[in-house]
Amino acid sequence: MKILILNGPNLNLLGKREPAIYGNLTFEQFFESLKKKYADVELSYYQSNIEGEIINKLHEVGFSFDGIILNAGAYTHTSIAIGDAIKGIETPVIEVHISNVYAREEFRHVSYIAPNAKGIIAGFGLQSYELALESFI
Numbered sequence: 001m002k003i004l005i006l007n008g009p010n011l012n013l014l015g016k017r018e019p020a021i022y023g024n025l026t027f028e029q030f031f032e033s034l035k036k037k038y039a040d041v042e043l044s045y046y047q048s049n050i051e052g053e054i055i056n057k058l059h060e061v062g063f064s065f066d067g068i069i070l071n072a073g074a075y076t077h078t079s080i081a082i083g084d085a086i087k088g089i090e091t092p093v094i095e096v097h098i099s100n101v102y103a104r105e106e107f108r109h110v111s112y113i114a115p116n117a118k119g120i121i122a123g124f125g126l127q128s129y130e131l132a133l134e135s136f137i
Ligand code: DQA
Pocket: 009, 010, 011, 071, 072, 073, 074, 075, 076, 096, 097, 098, 099, 100, 101, 108
């Protein structure tokens, strides 16, 4: 089973960025433990701060992978283009968030990903990614 974890803007700063909200672990540390735990899954990881690169990655894997776990960061709330890209591919996408976006500012309650996603997992810290992975398995 081929699964991609795709992270959007500012998620390269995990471990340093607003630790009270996003925790102290870097994504690379978390990803290493996930790969060990789910050794049978072909897990890949890609992060970009650039909207077009996220779209290119969706196009690249979206007809061959079994699942995409997408945390589009703030683009979740703004990007019609990423929403359209998800509509245009075949691989199912699960939207994830580390924080509970619905318990935060109102602008975070809007998602251009959600209408095109298989499901949404938010508010469980980095475990949100693992729950999405479990769902694909
Ligand atoms: C986030 C929530 C977004 O609102 C925010 O812009 C992020 C991270 C999360 O994982 O909680 O960058 O997607």
